[in-house]
Amino acid sequence: MQEHCSLFGVPLWQTGGMTAIRTARQRARAELTNEIKQEAKKQLAEGGSAQLSLRAVARALGMASSAIYRYFPSRDDLLTALIVDAYNALGDAAEHADRPGAPGRERWLLVCAAVRTWALTHPHEYALIYGSPVPGYQAPAETADSGSRVVRRCGEILRAGRPLRPAFPGPLEPALAEQMRTVLSGEELDLEPEDFARLLLAWSQLFGLISFELFGQFTGTADPAEMFFRHATAQMADYLGLR
Numbered sequence: 001m002q003e004h005c006s007l008f009g010v011p012l013w014q015t016g017g018m019t020a021i022r023t024a025r026q027r028a029r030a031e032l033t034n035e036i037k038q039e040a041k042k043q044l045a046e047g048g049s050a051q052l053s054l055r056a057v058a059r060a061l062g063m064a065s066s067a068i069y070r071y072f073p074s075r076d077d078l079l080t081a082l083i084v085d086a087y088n089a090l091g092d093a094a095e096h097a098d099r100p101g102a103p104g105r106e107r108w109l110l111v112c113a114a115v116r117t118w119a120l121t122h123p124h125e126y127a128l129i130y131g132s133p134v135p136g137y138q139a140p141a142e143t144a145d146s147g148s149r150v151v152r153r154c155g156e157i158l159r160a161g162r163p164l165r166p167a168f169p170g171p172l173e174p175a176l177a178e179q180m181r182t183v184l185s186g187e188e189l190d191l192e193p194e195d196f197a198r199l200l201l202a203w204s205q206l207f208g209l210i211s212f213e214l215f216g217q218f219t220g221t222a223d224p225a226e227m228f229f230r231h232a233t234a235q236m237a238d239y240l241g242l243r
Contacts, residue, residue: 033071035061037085040078045124049134054078076137079128083139084146086125091149093118098153104161105242111153112206112233119210126214130207151203155189157242158199164241172197195241202236209233 039057054075058068072078097114098107119126128134129147158164172180172194180193189196209232212218213225222228237243 029071036068036071036078037081040082041124044082044128049079049128049131049137052079079134079137080140080143082125083129083143086122086129087143087146087149089122089125090115090118090129091146091153094150094153098157100160103242104157105237107157107161108154108237108240108242109230109233111150111157112229112236115150115206116210116213116229119214123214126210130211131215151199152187152189154203155187155191155196155199158195158240159190161242164195165243166195166198166241167238170194198240202240205236206233 036057039060040052043052043056043060052075054068054072055065057078058065061068072081093114094111097110099110100107102110119130171177176197177193180196184191184193184196191199209225209229213222213229218225218228
């Protein structure tokens with residue numbers, strides 16, 4: 001005998017089937033969303049972000065042009081999804097390489113090496129987030145959290161590595177110190193303004209090194225770049241105070 005009680009007008013004996021249907025639909029949607037993103041990555045590799053087109057992705061997947069808009073309403077929505085995925089993949093690589101409890105200098109070098117390895121393995125995704133800006137695209141605020149994962153992890157390394165002994169200690173100019181305090185007030189980074197300023201400098205230098213290597217700027221000088229990269233990141237550790 002079936003139960004006659006209902007949930008929002010639906011017999012309870014049917015709700016399990018409805019859940020299964022929803023789960024199957026959600027799974028199918030997730031799979032197709034992933035296929036769309038994988039094809040978009042392929043097109044990024046072939047033509048760059050400026051050439052990315054929803055219609056071209058739909059055509060490659062055998063979808064109707066109108067159907068793809070149910071998954072990504074615009075090219076910018078697809079770009080945002082790819083950017084968030086790239087930032088999170090990079091953040092995962094950095095966090096998985098880290099060894100909390102190890103000396104701060106060792107942790108810093110491990111994270112730097114992992115960031116470089118990820119970039120060299122995924123050059124087109126790296127170019128999407130650290131290369132030339134995409135014409136007409138403005139990254140929304142939702143990319144900020146995933147985009148700051150690496151620098152937040154480095155901030156944790158500095159915090160755990162205290163007391164820091166930076167190679168070039170000294171106070172900041174008052175206006176710069178105030179700027180750093182303003183940024184720190186909105187972040188969960190327990191750092192002094194001077195330490196945070198050093199972190200920003202080292203962070204930008206880290207990605208500058210990787211970009212120079214990836215985009216061929218070291219050709220004829222520090223090429224191959226691995227030895228120079230290790231030397232530079234060790235120098236950065238001294239600058240940060242991770243002796």
